Amino acid sequence: MSAQIENRIRDSFARQSMMQTLGATLADIAKGKVEITAPILDGSRQQQGVAHAGLTFAIGDSAAGYSALTLIPEGMEVMTTEMKINLLAPGAGDHLVARGRVIKPGRRLMVVQSDIFAVTDGAERHIAMMVGTMIPVDL
Amino acid sequence: MSAQIENRIRDSFARQSMMQTLGATLADIAKGKVEITAPILDGSRQQQGVAHAGLTFAIGDSAAGYSALTLIPEGMEVMTTEMKINLLAPGAGDHLVARGRVIKPGRRLMVVQSDIFAVTDGAERHIAMMVGTMIPVDL
Amino acid sequence: MSAQIENRIRDSFARQSMMQTLGATLADIAKGKVEITAPILDGSRQQQGVAHAGLTFAIGDSAAGYSALTLIPEGMEVMTTEMKINLLAPGAGDHLVARGRVIKPGRRLMVVQSDIFAVTDGAERHIAMMVGTMIPVDL
Amino acid sequence: MSAQIENRIRDSFARQSMMQTLGATLADIAKGKVEITAPILDGSRQQQGVAHAGLTFAIGDSAAGYSALTLIPEGMEVMTTEMKINLLAPGAGDHLVARGRVIKPGRRLMVVQSDIFAVTDGAERHIAMMVGTMIPVDL
Numbered sequence: 001m002s003a004q005i006e007n008r009i010r011d012s013f014a015r016q017s018m019m020q021t022l023g024a025t026l027a028d029i030a031k032g033k034v035e036i037t038a039p040i041l042d043g044s045r046q047q048q049g050v051a052h053a054g055l056t057f058a059i060g061d062s063a064a065g066y067s068a069l070t071l072i073p074e075g076m077e078v079m080t081t082e083m084k085i086n087l088l089a090p091g092a093g094d095h096l097v098a099r100g101r102v103i104k105p106g107r108r109l110m111v112v113q114s115d116i117f118a119v120t121d122g123a124e125r126h127i128a129m130m131v132g133t134m135i136p137v138d139l
Numbered sequence: 140m141s142a143q144i145e146n147r148i149r150d151s152f153a154r155q156s157m158m159q160t161l162g163a164t165l166a167d168i169a170k171g172k173v174e175i176t177a178p179i180l181d182g183s184r185q186q187q188g189v190a191h192a193g194l195t196f197a198i199g200d201s202a203a204g205y206s207a208l209t210l211i212p213e214g215m216e217v218m219t220t221e222m223k224i225n226l227l228a229p230g231a232g233d234h235l236v237a238r239g240r241v242i243k244p245g246r247r248l249m250v251v252q253s254d255i256f257a258v259t260d261g262a263e264r265h266i267a268m269m270v271g272t273m274i275p276v277d278l
Numbered sequence: 279m280s281a282q283i284e285n286r287i288r289d290s291f292a293r294q295s296m297m298q299t300l301g302a303t304l305a306d307i308a309k310g311k312v313e314i315t316a317p318i319l320d321g322s323r324q325q326q327g328v329a330h331a332g333l334t335f336a337i338g339d340s341a342a343g344y345s346a347l348t349l350i351p352e353g354m355e356v357m358t359t360e361m362k363i364n365l366l367a368p369g370a371g372d373h374l375v376a377r378g379r380v381i382k383p384g385r386r387l388m389v390v391q392s393d394i395f396a397v398t399d400g401a402e403r404h405i406a407m408m409v410g411t412m413i414p415v416d417l
Numbered sequence: 418m419s420a421q422i423e424n425r426i427r428d429s430f431a432r433q434s435m436m437q438t439l440g441a442t443l444a445d446i447a448k449g450k451v452e453i454t455a456p457i458l459d460g461s462r463q464q465q466g467v468a469h470a471g472l473t474f475a476i477g478d479s480a481a482g483y484s485a486l487t488l489i490p491e492g493m494e495v496m497t498t499e500m501k502i503n504l505l506a507p508g509a510g511d512h513l514v515a516r517g518r519v520i521k522p523g524r525r526l527m528v529v530q531s532d533i534f535a536v537t538d539g540a541e542r543h544i545a546m547m548v549g550t551m552i553p554v555d556l
Binding site for chain 4: 326333
């Protein structure tokens with residue numbers, strides 16, 4: 001990973017105010033792979049007290065998008081065109097971690113995957129799987 | 140709509156702290172149809188300043204889930220098992236409105252749809268379409 | 279519908295040998311909407327004797343794709359980039375009909391929907407709903 | 418894998434007439450994993466001469482379903498409730514192979530994945546990825 005690409009992603013992440021609202025952090029950036037963590041804040045819950053699917057989706061989508069951005073030429077962005085989430089288990093734990101990666105890079109479209117885990121005392125439970133499509137666009 | 144079902148949904152919505160974080164409001168409840176509105180808060184944006192897909196997803200998912208809940212026996216809840224979102228246009232406008240409805244009710248699974256619109260000066264633009272599956276569970 | 283566009287779609291359909299294998303027929307073509315019908319042949323079934331999801335998917339995907347093609351400039355094709363199917367009821371009946379339509383046209387991507395019905399003695403039952411993305415490509 | 422489970426899957430596969438129409442073969446069965454291969458028959462093509470997405474979907478869906486069936490109690494079946502396919506590359510080659518596996522087993526629902534490859538002179542190209550949900554039902 002060039003420092004240039006990492007800076008580009010950190011700058012973009014810092015402009016995503018939703019990530020700050022959710023308390024999310026860019027944990028790791030590598031070529032084609034990005035990890036985002038987030039606490040399950042008091043304000044991020046559904047009616048039963050576990051993580052709202054909106055939290056899971058938001059960090060999973062961002063992790064997937066930034067994994068695509070690591071492979072995109074300077075001066076371009078990516079946008080989500082579609083994303084499906086399969087929820088595997090309730091989002092209960094100390095915090096969530098979303099690991100995004102590129103399944104299929106492409107000039108016109110990029111297929112990406114995100115796996116989201118709930119972490120309790122260091123043990124990870126796979127709570128959601130997302131597969132979607134990112135489209136490169138000019139900034 | 141019985142007052143009982145409407146109360147059940149308003150109670151559940153009030154317990155979804157994520158909805159409060161996003162400033163979302165239960166706008167309308169009918170048999171098999173629920174509408175949720177949300178402003179595009181300063182804290183709900185992506186890097187280009189428009190609504191984060193996490194906001195769009197969160198209110199769309201909740202509207203779809205509550206539309207299913209209007210058709211479910213007392214003493215049961217619904218949970219999202221899977222949901223796909225196709226993003227049609229940027230989430231720019233005064234606020235968003237998500238209209239959820241039941242496509243196919245079922246005892247074991249319910250297929251639901253949500254359409255999300257960005258509203259500017261009263262004019263609606265279709266920004267996202269979601270189709271997913273809700274599963275009834277005991278409370 | 280210009281005769282030119284209709285001919286383009288009929289020519290393309292005739293080259294889809296899978297449609298012939300499944301006994302499918304182009305039933306109706308309008309601007310942004312295409313209907314395909316298919317019998318449930320002895321060779322198109324799953325283990326319980328009803329229509330295989332592969333049949334439902336194949337005609338639904340083709341109907342959606344051709345609905346996009348009605349809106350595309352001459353000299354271009356469309357390809358499916360992603361498609362989700364929600365199965366609503368078993369594919370039992372005299373034949374199937376798939377109605378594809380464009381939800382969101384676009385220069386770079388087109389979001390499409392297909393609804394598939396099983397027809398028994400003229401009565402339609404909604405058996406599947408598909409939403410996906412078509413990408414225009416040069417021929 | 419018990420011989421009983423393997424027989425159950427081979428019996429079910431033999432009753433899927435669509436698999437015979439497509440020339441598909443059950444290549445491999447293991448606990449939670451099933452592989453199906455199929456030639457790209459003259460009758461299984463789209464308008465450009467490569468594999469129709471209906472073929473790719475049909476064998477991917479069946480491989481995923483049977484991977485779930487390896488984990489299901491005797492006397493039950495599985496049915497697809499929803500399935501999304503992301504197409505990664507054209508289906509051109511000597512034949513296709515679909516590898517289905519269970520991502521998340523469950524008593525009420527099973528999340529499954531299928532990856533489909535086009536094989537040319539022994540070299541595999543990843544042409545599609547599918548993620549979906551199977552529901553166990555009584556026979």
